[in-house]
Amino acid sequence: MTTQRDRAYVHGYSRREAKRLLDQAGVLTGLLHHDTGYPPGSLVLEAGCGIGAQTVTLAEKSPGALITSLDLSRSSLLLAEVRAREAGIRGVTFLRGDIDALPFADGSFDHVFVCFVLEHLPDPVSALACLRRVLKPGGTITVIEGDHGSAYFSPDSEAAGKAIDCLVALQKEKGGNALIGRELYPILSRAEFLDVAVSPRMVYVDASHPELVEGFTKQTFTAMVEGVREEALGQGLIEKTEWDQGIRDLYRTCEPDGTFCYTFFKGTGVKRLTPPRGRTRRRGPGAR
Amino acid sequence: MTTQRDRAYVHGYSRREAKRLLDQAGVLTGLLHHDTGYPPGSLVLEAGCGIGAQTVTLAEKSPGALITSLDLSRSSLLLAEVRAREAGIRGVTFLRGDIDALPFADGSFDHVFVCFVLEHLPDPVSALACLRRVLKPGGTITVIEGDHGSAYFSPDSEAAGKAIDCLVALQKEKGGNALIGRELYPILSRAEFLDVAVSPRMVYVDASHPELVEGFTKQTFTAMVEGVREEALGQGLIEKTEWDQGIRDLYRTCEPDGTFCYTFFKGTGVKRLTPPRGRTRRRGPGAR
Numbered sequence: 001m002t003t004q005r006d007r008a009y010v011h012g013y014s015r016r017e018a019k020r021l022l023d024q025a026g027v028l029t030g031l032l033h034h035d036t037g038y039p040p041g042s043l044v045l046e047a048g049c050g051i052g053a054q055t056v057t058l059a060e061k062s063p064g065a066l067i068t069s070l071d072l073s074r075s076s077l078l079l080a081e082v083r084a085r086e087a088g089i090r091g092v093t094f095l096r097g098d099i100d101a102l103p104f105a106d107g108s109f110d111h112v113f114v115c116f117v118l119e120h121l122p123d124p125v126s127a128l129a130c131l132r133r134v135l136k137p138g139g140t141i142t143v144i145e146g147d148h149g150s151a152y153f154s155p156d157s158e159a160a161g162k163a164i165d166c167l168v169a170l171q172k173e174k175g176g177n178a179l180i181g182r183e184l185y186p187i188l189s190r191a192e193f194l195d196v197a198v199s200p201r202m203v204y205v206d207a208s209h210p211e212l213v214e215g216f217t218k219q220t221f222t223a224m225v226e227g228v229r230e231e232a233l234g235q236g237l238i239e240k241t242e243w244d245q246g247i248r249d250l251y252r253t254c255e256p257d258g259t260f261c262y263t264f265f266k267g268t269g270v271k272r273l274t275p276p277r278g279r280t281r282r283r284g285p286g287a288r
Numbered sequence: 289m290t291t292q293r294d295r296a297y298v299h300g301y302s303r304r305e306a307k308r309l310l311d312q313a314g315v316l317t318g319l320l321h322h323d324t325g326y327p328p329g330s331l332v333l334e335a336g337c338g339i340g341a342q343t344v345t346l347a348e349k350s351p352g353a354l355i356t357s358l359d360l361s362r363s364s365l366l367l368a369e370v371r372a373r374e375a376g377i378r379g380v381t382f383l384r385g386d387i388d389a390l391p392f393a394d395g396s397f398d399h400v401f402v403c404f405v406l407e408h409l410p411d412p413v414s415a416l417a418c419l420r421r422v423l424k425p426g427g428t429i430t431v432i433e434g435d436h437g438s439a440y441f442s443p444d445s446e447a448a449g450k451a452i453d454c455l456v457a458l459q460k461e462k463g464g465n466a467l468i469g470r471e472l473y474p475i476l477s478r479a480e481f482l483d484v485a486v487s488p489r490m491v492y493v494d495a496s497h498p499e500l501v502e503g504f505t506k507q508t509f510t511a512m513v514e515g516v517r518e519e520a521l522g523q524g525l526i527e528k529t530e531w532d533q534g535i536r537d538l539y540r541t542c543e544p545d546g547t548f549c550y551t552f553f554k555g556t557g558v559k560r561l562t563p564p565r566g567r568t569r570r571r572g573p574g575a576r
Contacts, residue, residue, distance in 0.1 A: 185496070185545075196496065259486075261438065
């Protein structure tokens with residue numbers, strides 16, 4: 001079944017995309033997750049787990065935590081379950097559901113974890129407010145997002161920049177925001193989280209890191225851009241010759257004298273212990 | 289006296305620029321220099337010390353090292369000397385000289401340190417080769433450079449991007465390269481240094497870091513862009529209204545919901561112990 005939301009995922013649901021997501025998760029585990037981990041017994045919601053690219057890491061980093069991994073796509077959930085089983089992961093409950101209509105009571109979780117999800121949502125502040133509702137007072141949220149505007153490289157290339165801009169435009173057209181990483185601080189603040197702290201996680205790639213050249217520049221980033229080729233050309237966002245040049249130039253940065261930079265952002269916030277002043281409903285004499 | 293090279297320094301030599309350089313040095317000391325430091329007794333060349341914005345830190349981080357700080361501008365050297373004296377720094381020798389014609393014998397130094405200099409030179413590989421000459425075999429070079437193409441922010445702004453592009457264009461016109469940070473790895477490799485290692489030093493600014501909002505986004509980066517206003521408008525690189533909008537938008541990123549990102553790059557390399565094969569001159573029977 002393909003839902004409206006399924007179609008809104010700019011990268012699609014192909015097998016190649018699944019491989020890309022897993023490559024990305026493997027290469028970036030240390031960078032993104034060295035400080036991810038929840039105590040035994042804590043109740044954790046992974047909202048928007050997709051094919052489970054981060055779920056196994058999350059579970060491995062949090063032995064004894066009770067993780068609920070939610071996604072809207074049934075086919076992705078099936079892949080995520082298989083992947084978790086193959087990795088010998090227990091203690092993760094997979095559940096179909098929508099972030100905007102979470103099937104949980106208020107204050108159900110100690111921690112919420114959201115990775116590469118907000119970038120695809122039309123109203124991330126509202127989504128965060130929904131996630132805040134199911135957090136216990138004092139509970140934490142962790143958000144990880146990329147920012148395609150953070151990509152730069154050597155040799156520099158206008159065509160490659162334009163190809164990347166196509167992906168940004170297509171994601172925007174679907175209601176997403178591929179430049180959301182830089183906005184995590186204001187977004188978490190607007191969603192009324194406290195103690196908001198954001199740290200950049202920069203991927204810097206040169207020939208002395210061949211695993212990043214292959215695993216990040218080629219298999220993650222360039223593969224992601226290439227994934228929207230048909231749509232970008234079909235919509236006339238770019239000329240075919242310029243697109244092809246842009247993709248060639250991205251591969252060119254993988255040569256021994258090339259470099260590539262990209263930054264992810266990881267943000268955390270805390271749900272306040274008491275309701276904000278002015279929002280508490282005062283019951284007057286006539287109130288029911 | 290204003291030399292040809294003096295005029296080629298895109299940021300000029302005003303008092304405001306001197307303040308900007310010192311603000312920058314203060315705010316960035318930890319980020320750029322936490323791993324800078326040379327052992328007592330080692331001979332260190334700081335090439336292109338300017339007004340000594342980094343010299344005091346370098347000396348403080350390397351007690352007992354014998355530092356020679358070189359610059360082409362006599363007026364900058366005078367300011368650097370005063371600054372070092374006021375900071376109670378001893379053991380630094382200030383010397384006027386050109387990187388392309390270093391007044392030192394081969395192998396004079398254990399370490400060379402170059403900060404915010406290569407970006408202003410027309411041929412950084414050749415400059416690095418000159419610096420390699422005065423290093424002892426096995427000696428190290430450390431290079432720190434920014435990259436203006438690494439600047440992005442929220443709210444995003446096309447006008448601000450165009451104002452930054454003016455600075456990049458003016459620096460290029462003077463023979464420099466404001467996007468050199470991302471190129472340190474290939475440049476150091478081309479200059480035949482070994483064990484080249486480059487690490488990005490990203491400055492991420494949001495309202496939870498008021499000292500960076502003031503000291504970096506405003507006083508360092510935006511002040512630097514504002515510094516080329518007359519030249520950019522005079523050359524017609526940008527319309528006045530767009531320039532003013534761009535500068536306003538850079539200040540806008542300093543509001544509580546704004547963010548700002550910029551990345552410096554620090555690279556190191558080692559001078560090989562023996563001359564490269566094929567470059568050793570074989571003396572034939574008839575050679576003198």
